[in-house]
Amino acid sequence: MKFLQDIFDKMEPNFEKGGKFEKFYPLWEAQRTFIFTPKITTPAKGAQIRDAIDLKRMMFTVVIAMIPCLLFGIWNTGHMHFLSAGQEASHLDKVIHGAILVIPIVLVSYIAGGLVEVAFSILRNHPVTEGFLVTGMLIPLVVPPTIPLWQVAVGTIFAVVLAKEIFGGVGMNVLNVALTARAFLFFAYPTEISGSEVWIATGEEVVQGYSGATALGIAAEFGTGENQVPVLEALANSFAPDLYSLKSMFIGTIPGSIGETSALMCILGAIVLLITGVGSWRIMLSMLVGGIVMGLILNLFGSNEFMKLPFYYHLVMGGFAFGLVFMATDPVTASQTNTGKWIYGFFCGFFALLIRVLNPAYPEGVMLAILLMNVFAPLIDYYIVDANKKRRLKRATV
Amino acid sequence: MSQIIRLKKGFEINLAGEAKKEVVSVQQPETFSVKPTDFPGVQRPKTLVKVGDNIKAGTPVFMGKNYPEVNFAAPVSGEVVEVVRGEKRALLEIRILADSNLEYEENKTFTPSDIGNANSEELKDQLVRSGVWPFLVQRPFAVVADPQEKPRAIFISGFDSSPLAADYGVTLKGQEKYFQAGVEALAKLTDGQVHLSVSGDREVPSVFSQITGIQSHKFTGPHPSGNVGVQIHHIDPLVKDDLVWTIKPFGVVVIGKLLLDGKYDVSKTIAFAGSSVKNPAYLETYSGARVDKFLSGNLHDDHCRVISGNVLTGESIGREGYLGFYDDLITVIPEGDQERFFLTSGWLGLIANRLSFHRAFGLVSFLNGKNKKYKLDTNVNGEERPFVQTGAFEKVVPMDLYPVYLLKAIMAEDFDEMEALGIYEVAEEDLALCEFIDVSKTPVQKILRQGIDLMMES
Numbered sequence: 025m026k027f028l029q030d031i032f033d034k035m036e037p038n039f040e041k042g043g044k045f046e047k048f049y050p051l052w053e054a055q056r057t058f059i060f061t062p063k064i065t066t067p068a069k070g071a072q073i074r075d076a077i078d079l080k081r082m083m084f085t086v087v088i089a090m091i092p093c094l095l096f097g098i099w100n101t102g103h104m105h106f107l108s109a110g111q112e113a114s115h116l117d118k119v120i121h122g123a124i125l126v127i128p129i130v131l132v133s134y135i136a137g138g139l140v141e142v143a144f145s146i147l148r149n150h151p152v153t154e155g156f157l158v159t160g161m162l163i164p165l166v167v168p169p170t171i172p173l174w175q176v177a178v179g180t181i182f183a184v185v186l187a188k189e190i191f192g193g194v195g196m197n198v199l200n201v202a203l204t205a206r207a208f209l210f211f212a213y214p215t216e217i218s219g220s221e222v223w224i225a226t227g228e229e230v231v232q233g234y235s236g237a238t239a240l241g242i243a244a245e246f247g248t249g250e251n252q253v254p255v256l257e258a259l260a261n262s263f264a265p266d267l268y269s270l271k272s273m274f275i276g277t278i279p280g281s282i283g284e285t286s287a288l289m290c291i292l293g294a295i296v297l298l299i300t301g302v303g304s305w306r307i308m309l310s311m312l313v314g315g316i317v318m319g320l321i322l323n324l325f326g327s328n329e330f331m332k333l334p335f336y337y338h339l340v341m342g343g344f345a346f347g348l349v350f351m352a353t354d355p356v357t358a359s360q361t362n363t364g365k366w367i368y369g370f371f372c373g374f375f376a377l378l379i380r381v382l383n384p385a386y387p388e389g390v391m392l393a394i395l396l397m398n399v400f401a402p403l404i405d406y407y408i409v410d411a412n413k414k415r416r417l418k419r420a421t422v
Numbered sequence: 423m424s425q426i427i428r429l430k431k432g433f434e435i436n437l438a439g440e441a442k443k444e445v446v447s448v449q450q451p452e453t454f455s456v457k458p459t460d461f462p463g464v465q466r467p468k469t470l471v472k473v474g475d476n477i478k479a480g481t482p483v484f485m486g487k488n489y490p491e492v493n494f495a496a497p498v499s500g501e502v503v504e505v506v507r508g509e510k511r512a513l514l515e516i517r518i519l520a521d522s523n524l525e526y527e528e529n530k531t532f533t534p535s536d537i538g539n540a541n542s543e544e545l546k547d548q549l550v551r552s553g554v555w556p557f558l559v560q561r562p563f564a565v566v567a568d569p570q571e572k573p574r575a576i577f578i579s580g581f582d583s584s585p586l587a588a589d590y591g592v593t594l595k596g597q598e599k600y601f602q603a604g605v606e607a608l609a610k611l612t613d614g615q616v617h618l619s620v621s622g623d624r625e626v627p628s629v630f631s632q633i634t635g636i637q638s639h640k641f642t643g644p645h646p647s648g649n650v651g652v653q654i655h656h657i658d659p660l661v662k663d664d665l666v667w668t669i670k671p672f673g674v675v676v677i678g679k680l681l682l683d684g685k686y687d688v689s690k691t692i693a694f695a696g697s698s699v700k701n702p703a704y705l706e707t708y709s710g711a712r713v714d715k716f717l718s719g720n721l722h723d724d725h726c727r728v729i730s731g732n733v734l735t736g737e738s739i740g741r742e743g744y745l746g747f748y749d750d751l752i753t754v755i756p757e758g759d760q761e762r763f764f765l766t767s768g769w770l771g772l773i774a775n776r777l778s779f780h781r782a783f784g785l786v787s788f789l790n791g792k793n794k795k796y797k798l799d800t801n802v803n804g805e806e807r808p809f810v811q812t813g814a815f816e817k818v819v820p821m822d823l824y825p826v827y828l829l830k831a832i833m834a835e836d837f838d839e840m841e842a843l844g845i846y847e848v849a850e851e852d853l854a855l856c857e858f859i860d861v862s863k864t865p866v867q868k869i870l871r872q873g874i875d876l877m878m879e880s
Contacts, residue, residue: 025763057805060761061768065727065800068738070850070867071857072729073435073755076776076785078804080769082811082861085783153807195808195862300781304813360812361824409827413842416822420661 025060032056050145054152082302083157089296089303090161090350093283094130096276098122100286101169104224104279107264110231125169125225126282129176134160136177140184144193155194155201155356156184162202162350165283166343166391167209168222175213179205199398200357203391210391218387223279233263238280239273240342240380244387247330255333273340284346287339294349303353306362307369311348314373315339322381330381338377347376347390357398361408368404372397426622427656429643431820433779433855435585437733437755438795441693441702443592448705451712454498455744456483456516461556462871463565463878464489467513475502480527480553480686483516491569495553497688497709499525515744520708527552531684534603542610549607549677553686556747557673558611561654561666563874564849573667575614575658580630580671581621581641583648584732584851588693588750590671591627592704595691600678601629607677608669609635619653629671643820651852655821660846672750692745696733696754697797698726711745713752721754727800729753734854735867758801769804776803779818779859807862818855821847825856829866832873837880840873849874 038044039052056062058080066072102118102125113121137160145152163180183205188197209217216222220237237245239259246258259268272278276286284290297303319335326332338344343351352358352372359368372394379389386392458467464486471483477500482493498520506515529552532540549555550569558567558576567573582588594601608616615637620626622642639657641647650668654660672690679687688709695702700720707716713728729736730746733753737746745752762768771784777796778785787796815825823844831839850867857866 025766028763029761059764059768061764061801061803062805063759063761064802064805065757065759066802067865067868070735070865071854072727072733072736072738072753072800073798073858074802074804074863075780075859075861076773076778076787076803077780077782077859077861078769078863079807079810079861080804081784082780082782084770088783151805155810193808195810296783300783300785302782355810355812358812360826362813362816365813409824409843412822412824416661416842416844419659420664 028059032060047146050150050152051142054142054145057151080154080157083154085300085302086158086297086350087161089293090158090165090283092289092292093165093286093346093350094126094161096286096289097165097282097284098126100276101125101225101282103277104169105227107267108224108226108230108234108236110229122169126164128173129164129167129169129171129282130161132173132176133163133180136180137163137184140181140189144189148193150193153194155188159184159188159201159205163205165346165350166202166206166281168217168280169225169282170222171209171216175209175216179209179212182208195356197356198402199395200351200354203351203395203398206391207395223281231263235263236279238342238387239268239278240387242268243330243333243341244384247333248328248384252329255329255337270337270340273337281343281346284343287345290345290349297349297353303349304355304358304365304369306365307353307358307372308348310366310369311352311373311376312339314370314375315344315348315377316373317370318374318377322377335377338380342380342388343390344373344376347394348373351390351394352397357401359401359404359408361405364401364404364408368397368401371400426640426642427653428622429641429647429652429656429820431817432583432644432646433818433859434644434792435733435777435798435858436792436795437585437695437697438797439695439697439699439702439754440586440795441588441695441704443589444703445592445691446701446703446705448707449715450520450707451715452519453503453712453744454496454500454518454520454708454710455712456494456496456518456710457744457746458484458486458494458513458515460747461486461494461566462559463563464494467494469505469513469516471502471505471516473502473505476500477502477518478525478527479688480529482553483518484513486566489566489568491550492555492566493551493553494556495527495686517744518710526685526687529680529684529686532603532681534599534606534682537603537606537610537681540610545607545610545681548680552680554673554677554680557676558667558669561651561660561668561849562664562846563878564651564668564851565874565878567667571665573612573614573665576608576612576616576667576669577650577654577657578616578618578636578669578671578674579648579650579653580618580626581624581648582732583621583645584734584854585645586693586695586751586753587648587732588691588704589627590629591625593691593693593750594627594629594671594675596629597675597678598629598632600675600682601671602633602635603678603682604674604676605633605635605678607681608674612667617653617657619650619657621648646818646852646855647820649852651847651849652820655847662841662846664846670748670750690750692750692752694720694752694754696726696729696752698722698754698756707745709745709747712742713739713745714742716752717741717754723756725757726754727757729755733798734858735851756797756799758799760801762801779814780861802863804861804863806864809862809864811861814859814861815853815856818859819853821852823847825853825866828873829864829869832869832876835876837877840877845870845873845877
């Protein structure tokens with residue numbers, strides 16, 4: 025790697041103070057530190073040695089955890105396409121077709137968000153941080169495969185600027201950036217990210233009886249309001265056999281956002297996050313419990329067919345699994361204290377199902393529940409830390 | 423013996439190059455140094471000697487503006503050869519060319535039975551004048567104790583749990599008599615008790631086994647269980663407007679020597695350790711010794727960092743630097759000033775030979791087990807970033823406090839918050855592991871000292 029270092033060393037003066045491209049130093053530094061972990065040593069006073077970890081590695085661990093979801097999402101996008109057309113296709117064809125649709129979305133997300141990051145780094149003269157490594161991958165996974173690319177760009181830019189950069193960048197944001205992007209798209213361009221038309225990238229032809237609704241869409245449509253039918257019956261009545269069976273929903277061969285359909289792939293991601301300790305097991309477990317508790321409460325009342333849907337269906341439908349593994353666990357926007365994480369996670373799951381089932385306007389509640397709890401997380405922590413302060417004060421007054 | 427306090431939180435950093443438990447003979451350095459920067463809390467130090475003066479061991483060499491009566495003394499007798507100043511003429515070092523036969527300032531001597539009956543004001547006066555006083559460090563703030571105050575209690579940690587730390591069983595061997603005398607003198611300085619905490623995980627050094635007149639405690643668990651701040655937190659925590667003093671066992675011995683022999687005798691046994699050292703062992707010298715003679719011919723390679731103290735809290739002093747006042751360890755480890763290609767040994771590589779508290783992708787040092795000894799260099803292994811990870815600091819601080827919240831309060835200069843979040847209970851060493859494990863490479867100890875300085879000024 026010596027030759028690469030030599031090239032870098034030769035070019036470095038152009039970007040240093042007084043150099044031709046001095047303004048672009050953050051961009052220069054970002055790429056050099058990407059390729060080489062820098063030679064910075066510890067200061068003379070203090071800890072003389074440091075742990076082998078850094079933020080790049082931690083963030084990249086999350087990206088790795090998302091790869092199963094991404095790959096499955098690519099395949100499933102193709103799979104849904106051919107299924108809707110009633111055509112047989114090889115796995116390779118499905119992957120190629122899916123990749124043609126999904127890869128551009130990933131690229132647009134990374135490029136749009138990356139440009140914003142770099143622009144702010146240059147304006148504010150701070151290093152380009154690696155937080156967007158994760159956000160840039162999360163955004164494509166929570167949008168439908170048919171989304172117009174310009175919307176991906178607009179949503180990403182909106183979220184990175186308004187949810188993150190104006191708060192001061194990585195580590196300072198209140199709301200999860202990827203969810204903010206999705207929420208923005210959801211409210212700004214509802215026709216492209218809700219309803220029953222967007223979840224499958226169909227071709228010219230579709231099979232008879234085709235409907236591209238998500239399982240949640242069907243549940244909301246048939247399980248509430250007038251003329252209710254049991255949700256499981258409605259789900260059984262799909263254009264392809266077993267499309268919405270519990271097994272299909274667990275494996276993920278259903279219509280939906282690109283990366284969120286497969287609970288199985290989310291579990292693989294969760295395993296990566298839990299073994300590495302990068303994702304909080306407290307949040308994952310408590311969100312699962314919160315979802316189950318709310319699901320059981322809904323089952324108990326059962327005043328409409330949607331509420332009667334067995335609670336475990338909720339865990340594999342929609343974005344519950346994906347939100348639990350990748351969204352709720354974002355360390356910056358979640359609660360920071362261990363006790364707080366239990367409370368935060370529990371209510372993420374609790375409200376996700378509450379919004380999902382009892383709110384007629386939004387068929388998916390996970391996104392809004394997590395955003396809501398993002399807002400409450402600092403308040404939860406405030407009381408946890410306050411209890412610590414009170415314990416200390418009590419010692420002083422005894 | 424009271425109950426055993428078992429600590430679970432913390433982290434052992436197992437480094438290669440532990441000092442062999444034998445004292446080797448070395449050539450003594452020619453020069454010794456007194457560094458005002460070794461003494462936290464001392465403001466505007468002013469030199470009391472000039473170049474060319476002949477002084478004795480125990481002669482006052484500088485004073486601090488805020489400690490007018492405390493004597494900061496020369497460790498050896500000889501000639502003052504250099505007064506080193508830094509920015510704005512701040513006093514950095516006073517260097518002394520040592521005599522071959524040391525002469526000592528004379529002090530009143532006591533017999534062991536006298537100390538208990540001595541007048542406590544007279545005794546204190548002798549400690550303040552003779553040079554031993556700076557061994558007493560107060561909490562909160564971890565600064566040199568103020569002789570005007572009276573502490574609620576005095577705490578001594580009987581073991582050092584930090585990486586490659588010197589074993590008191592070696593460094594204090596045969597000092598029982600002096601340690602006991604020192605403890606009796608300390609008892610005169612407080613109305614409360616003198617606490618001594620020993621390790622429940624390792625052999626208790628003989629110097630502590632027969633001591634009377636102390637309240638004894640046992641701690642088990644990983645580093646920082648040997649930190650006196652952690653021990654205070656579990657024995658009798660500090661509260662607002664509270665004051666305790668701490669002292670290292672070596673300081674107690676020096677006090678004992680002063681009282682029994684009438685001399686300010688800071689000859690000490692120190693450990694010389696680290697992966698860059700060919701024959702890590704213990705050696706005998708004096709406080710403030712120049713280290714180059716110890717290093718020459720005893721290093722594996724030349725590109726290394728010489729640290730006075732341990733790798734978590736020490737200070738890089740360079741190859742011609744001088745041992746710190748409170749330190750009983752010189753650590754030498756390789757410098758890490760090279761770039762690392764990201765896929766091989768950089769941020770995405772598979773890393774088994776560099777220790778990590780974490781298990782993020784590619785960090786597999788945990789597979790090595792607990793007994794693997796690591797050869798770590800001084801590379802930061804990343805760049806400084808805002809706080810992102812949560813819940814990690816709490817795992818290495820065995821105290822009921824939230825380090826990140828405290829650090830943020832310091833950065834915001836919020837005095838009420840700092841106080842409420844426990845700044846009185848911690849010193850740099852107590853949060854040093856946070857600095858080591860931090861994903862965001864935050865300079866935790868520096869920030870904490872800034873906070874402490876702010877609190878002291880307020």
